[in-house]
Amino acid sequence: MNKKDECAIFQDLYELYIEEEVEEETKQWMMEHEVECAHCQNSRKDSEGNxxxxxxxxxxxxxxxxxxxxxxxxxxxxxxxSVWYLW
Incomplete structure (x- = not known):
C-alpha cells in the first residue's frame, strides 16, 4: 500500500478512531501512522476544528x-x- 492510500484510509477512519470504535489492531496502526505522517497530523488539526x-x-x-x-x-x-376575554 502506498503512502497516499494509507493517508486516505487514515482520514476515513479518523472519526471512528477518536470515538474509539475501531479494533485494537487498527487503533495501533493509526497511532503509528499519525506519528509518522506530517500530512495526517495537519489534517487532524483541521478536522478537530471542524x-x-x-x-x-x-x-x-x-x-x-x-x-x-x-x-x-x-x-x-x-x-x-383574546378568546377568553371576548366571552
Whole structure:
C-alpha cells in the first residue's frame, strides 16, 4: 500500500478512531501512522476544528428549536386569552 492510500484510509477512519470504535489492531496502526505522517497530523488539526464547528451548529439548532417553541407557546396563549376575554 502506498503512502497516499494509507493517508486516505487514515482520514476515513479518523472519526471512528477518536470515538474509539475501531479494533485494537487498527487503533495501533493509526497511532503509528499519525506519528509518522506530517500530512495526517495537519489534517487532524483541521478536522478537530471542524468537529467544534459541528458541535456549535448543533447548539444553534437547539436554540432555534427552543425559540420557536417559546414563540409558538406565546402565540397560543395570546390567542387563548383574546378568546377568553371576548366571552
Amino acid at each position: 468537529l467544534s464547528l459541528h458541535e456549535d451548529s448543533e447548539k444553534i439548532s437547539g436554540i432555534r428549536i427552543m425559540t420557536m417553541s417559546l414563540y409558538s407557546m406565546f402565540l397560543f396563549l395570546a390567542i387563548w386569552m
